[in-house]
Amino acid sequence: MNEEFAENWTTQARKGVLELAVLNAIRDERLYGYEIVKRLRRVRGLVIGEGTIYPIMSRLQRERLVESSLEPSPEGPARKYYRLTPVGEATLERMNAIWAAMTGGVEELRGDDSAD
């Protein structure tokens, strides 16, 4: 196996999937940063550095896919809760459709390979 190639491929794949995973994590409910990280921990190998999600959240806000609000917390300082904007919801719907088509197609190809 070409370790270097596989490593680069994994990094590139993770980049795109992370944004999709973050948007899906807040699809149905508003969450604060640490809660999003805890959700993403369930996906093995997805998040290598958990701090990765904070630049992503900042960028998604700039793109107006996500909005945030500060709310007081009984455990400490106010927490920033993230939720999808209407634009974010529409964009995520499209991203999920593309993801389903891609993964479905790749699975078919893998199925063809294993049949040969």
Added chain:
Amino acid sequence: MMIALTDRARDHLERYLDEVRRVAAARDDVDADDVVAGVREHVEAELAAEDLDAPITAERLAQVLERLGTPGRWEGGPRLAGAEAAPPRGAPTALMVVIALGLVGLLLATFERPVPGMALLAAGGAVARVALMAGDRASSELGELVLRTYWTLTVLAVLVLLLAAPAVAVWSSAQIGGFLDGWANPGAPPIPGTRDPSYWRWIAGLVAVFTAAWWTVLGLAGMRWRPFANRLIGPALVHLSGASMRGLIACGVFLILPSLWMLLT
């Protein structure tokens, strides 16, 4: 309710957040303040579940920061040159240079080349300081600790060398070697009794060496980090003050005593 951190942990967290800000500021697609606030909130949220009766230690904080990862290596979007250029935590170049300068400096100073030896020791301290100020990190907590306590370690090494000197002097002046030979070898002359002066010289020598060692260890173990003084004048001066100074004085005294002993006997 804010989480309480030890001084060392707070210092560690602030340095980490500085690195986060530096890397985020180099990207034009994110708001650096936003990213820093998010990471700070993450740390506080994760540590809020801990036992709040005791301050969070640097070791516990390091586990959280380890999972957050090195900011310069975060994924999740196109990176700019500044982000790529962030110093990787796994690059121990500065640490290697500092260790090499320190060891060679001590070696030269030991072999009667004090000026170049001290120059190399000072250069090692300067490299360690610059590396820390530039945000460079060693590959491990231990490596980073070496960088941060370079002068303390150097002083300790010098103390060990100083301890060896009175030990050798006392050993030879009190004829401990011959005494032990006699003890271990039945054919040798019998062990002197308590009325024999060499017996008491042997006891006094041992007491002198162990007292010097004990005072030194106690003095250094009793030192405390003093964050403000540490930032201003460096670890060496801080550690040479107060309790650890007693260790140095004790070493100095026991360097002189064996010489006086030899002159008098």
